[in-house]
Amino acid sequence: MTARTWYYNLALSGGVAVAYGASMAFSLSLTREGAGIATIWLAGGILAAGFLLLPRRWGLATATACFTVQFAYNLLVGNPLAAAATFPALTIGEAAAAAWLARKVCGETMRLTSMSRVARLLLLVVAPATALTAILAADVFTLYGRSFNTVLSGWFYGHALGMAIMLPASLMVVRPDMVRDFRRTPFEQICLYGLVAAMSFVSVLPIRFPMPLLLFPLMALLAFRLGPRGAAVGAMIMAVVLSSLVVSLPSPPGGATWSLAERTRSFQFLIAINFFTSLATAMVIADQKRMKRLWARRTRIARAAQARAMAAGQAKTEFLATMSHEIRTPMSSIVGFTEVLLKREDLPEPARRQLALIDRAGASLLTVVNDILDFSKVEAGEVELSPAPINPRNVAQDAMAIVAEAARRKGLDLQLGFIGPVEAPVMLDDLRVRQILLNLLSNAIKFTDHGRVRLDLQAIEEPDGVLLRFRVTDTGPGVPSEQAARLFKRFSQGDSSVSRTHGGTGLGLAICRGLTELMGGKIGVESKPGAGATFWFEIPARRAAGPVREAASPEAAAPLAARVLLVDDHPMNRELGATVLSLLGCEVILAENGEEAVAAAQTSGCDLILMDVHMPRMDGLEATRAIRALGGVCAAVPIIAMSADVMPEMEAACLRAGMNAAVGKPIQIQALHDVLTRWLGEPGGVAAA
Structure with a gap:
């Protein structure tokens, strides 16, 4: 056991013993003035809560201290030695029985978070424990000349009501989660509890108005503001005030002649009704607040999960873009130069067959990369139909x-x-x-x-x-x-x-x-x-209402006679691009970065620009914006992005920068011919419909 736990148990057991002694003295003083009838016995609920909250050894020590206090008090007020020992044994046994039943019926945690749990505690714990003790006490009291029925009913009503209030109230007081949603300033709590005490006092005055009815809205207010714990403490205050006054009233409100037993029962009934209605109201409010807190927590979790999912999606997109670029860059040379070599007529047959195998392997690898990218687009909902x-x-x-x-x-x-x-x-x-x-x-x-x-x-x-x-x-x-x-x-x-x-x-x-x-x-x-x-x-x-779009046949098309500015920072890509463009009949102008591209666009009079995107010093997007800003012919020349990054975000960025279209690497002769045919046939760079 840690020192902190030891001090906690010591403080709790001491508090239980002190509260037991004070409530016992209060109830016994009323008993003496009330012809032997205990108006309400609060000590049993306090000790039962102590048994539930303390370890067994600490609980036995606390019970011993409570027995000693009650035994000494009985001797001081003049009770015989046997009676002074019997009554503490009965009350402490009652609390122990209630604690044992509570563990069996409600479990070890004793979390009173709903009225159904409170109802089980009252019906299956408090009622049986106090009823059994009432029977035993009535048998003992007959030895001192008291009426069995009077003692039985008086003991049961007083002890059952006191434990019904104090046991759940004590359990709620030590549970911080019971006040989480009902934290109020000390000033407001003092005012509300003081108002309950004052109204309890006023309700017993001989006024020709049913003043006790005013306790109900007040207890409801207490439930709304202070929750289940506030309702329990308010009922306890009401019980103390009414129990103190019931034995000293000369006559009940309205002037009716009631016996002490009748007055006791009526106020016990009033206390019980106020307590249970306010507690039920407080439980409903606490449950609503708990559900709102749970909903808010789940909303925060859902938003956090959504943020993580978006971050993961962004990370996946960036990863795919990087991998696409890194894989397609070398593949551009493999696939492109293979296609170029396969068009040569002077290749020996074994070399042609080996190149064909390389071409098939490159096509297979390209299919794998395209499948991954296509699936990523489909899964993210980024595929747009045309x-x-x-x-x-x-x-x-x-x-x-x-x-x-x-x-x-x-x-x-x-x-x-x-x-x-x-x-x-x-x-x-x-x-x-x-x-x-x-x-x-x-x-x-x-x-x-x-x-x-x-x-x-x-x-x-x-x-x-x-x-x-x-x-x-x-x-x-x-x-x-x-x-x-x-x-x-x-x-x-x-x-x-x-x-x-x-x-x-x-x-x-x-x-x-x-x-x-x-x-x-x-x-x-x-x-x-x-x-x-x-x-x-x-x-x-x-x-379809319009004519069918026919695709151009590259085989039937004439060689392209155009000046093409090819911009790429990779020497192998420039060599491959220049070779393919030459095969297609184009005059090629080369630039290694964006700055050279802007300068070449001003002086070369090119018909079309193939622009790489990822380049040092000035990337393709910045170079495109600079060329468009030149005005004149440069503002209208078709600029085609040619990059290994073929993610939708990059394509959209290219279009926003002023490019007309995008073609992905690796460079394939057929695809490049289609793009050039489309845009060189449209002066002004207007995209095809």
């Missing part, structure tokens, strides 16, 4: 053409089928639809070793548009039912064992689901093990 008039048939044919080479290498038969008006133009984001199709078709080819892969497109006319249903069917191993349910979850794969033969991030189908739901559709799978699988998705589309 609907335009498209021909669904053309989208399906384009997707099949892209995967045709992969299917040919595996010896698979590609089939394409159409049902319904698939050539009618509709409003859709063709890039996102094609992304879903390519993911499903690539998976089907990857997991099918022999047989066929078939794509079916069905257009279903509806009153408000067209429902497009795509089905990709393969003759692969199929998907077990227990795995099908988790295929569309993030980082989930049909085969996650160490012996799996196919790689992947497990994000492709999750991205497909996110994009499909974003377009208002749904996606699913139908499969039986060993019988292939059918992945399907359907999306609603509005009918």
Whole structure:
């Protein structure tokens, strides 16, 4: 036991003993003046609370001290030795019985935070303990010539009322949580308690008005301002005042002739009703305040969790942006120079085959990076659809053409089928639809070793548009039912064992689901093990009013005769960019940083600027703003961001700085040709619709 605990127990036991002695003297003095009837016995509740709050050894010591005090008092007032010892034994036994029952009924903590707990304490603890002691006391009192019934009723009413007030009041006084929401200034507490004492005194005056009724609103005010503890202390003050006056009143209010027992019962009833109504009111108010505090705490926790989630999301975004930049920068050289070398005619066949393997490996790595970034965008709700008039048939044919080479290498038969008006133009984001199709078709080819892969497109006319249903069917191993349910979850794969033969991030189908739901559709799978699988998705589309947007064919396009300013701080990226632009027929002007870019833009007369974003001295955003501020031709020249940071935040920052579009690294000849064709064909740098 620590010194602090020892001093606490000493102070508590001393306080209990002193309070017991004072309340005992008060009650016994009333008993002497009240023809042997104890108007109210407060000491039992105080000692019972001491038994509950103190360790067993300290409780026994306190009980011994209380017995000694009461025994000595009885001897001083002239009681016989046997009676002087019997009555302390009865009252202390009553308190011990109440404490034992309280632990059995209400548990060790004794947290009186609701009226149901208080009711259990009163009905299952106070009532049985005081009733049993009343019976024993009535038997003893008959030895001294007292009436059994009078003693029984007087003892039970006085002791039960006193313990009903003092036991919960004492437990509430030592609980700091009972006053947490009812802290008031000492001045206000003194005024309220003094008002209760004064009104209790006035209520017994022989006035022809039911003054005791005024105690009810006063006790309600006490409950609102001071809570359960205030209600208990107020009832205790009322009990002391009324008990003191009941034995000295010459006659009750109204002039009626009441016996002492009748007056005692009436005031006991008044005290009990006031106590329990005010305590019930205080408990309800305390519960409301506790619920508000809990709600406020949960709100703070939710806000803190939201802040942490936002911080985590921001950290994730920054991490993905950094990793994207760091991975794409070297990949730009790997993929770009591989494409350039594959276009050479003087390569020996073994070298061409090895370069093709490098190209496939780079494409696979790029797919992994793109999957992670795409999933991050879908999960964060940052994907924005760009609907335009498209021909669904053309989208399906384009997707099949892209995967045709992969299917040919595996010896698979590609089939394409159409049902319904698939050539009618509709409003859709063709890039996102094609992304879903390519993911499903690539998976089907990857997991099918022999047989066929078939794509079916069905257009279903509806009153408000067209429902497009795509089905990709393969003759692969199929998907077990227990795995099908988790295929569309993030980082989930049909085969996650160490012996799996196919790689992947497990994000492709999750991205497909996110994009499909974003377009208002749904996606699913139908499969039986060993019988292939059918992945399907359907999306609603509005009918298009305008013409279908046709994509330019790079193979058919003439070489680009344009002066392009290429700005990049990385020497390898500048060499690669210059090589690719030369292959496309462009005259290239090089700049290593933003300052050189601003100077070159003033003097070179370039037709288009490819601007890296992350550069020392002056970054691409600042350089773009400086070029736009030059005015004239520089204010209208198309500026295309070319960066390994392809996060939505960076793309938005590029547009705000004055750039026209953004293209991500690694540089791919086809993608770069498309961008140049689009913007060089639009003088003034007006973005294409």
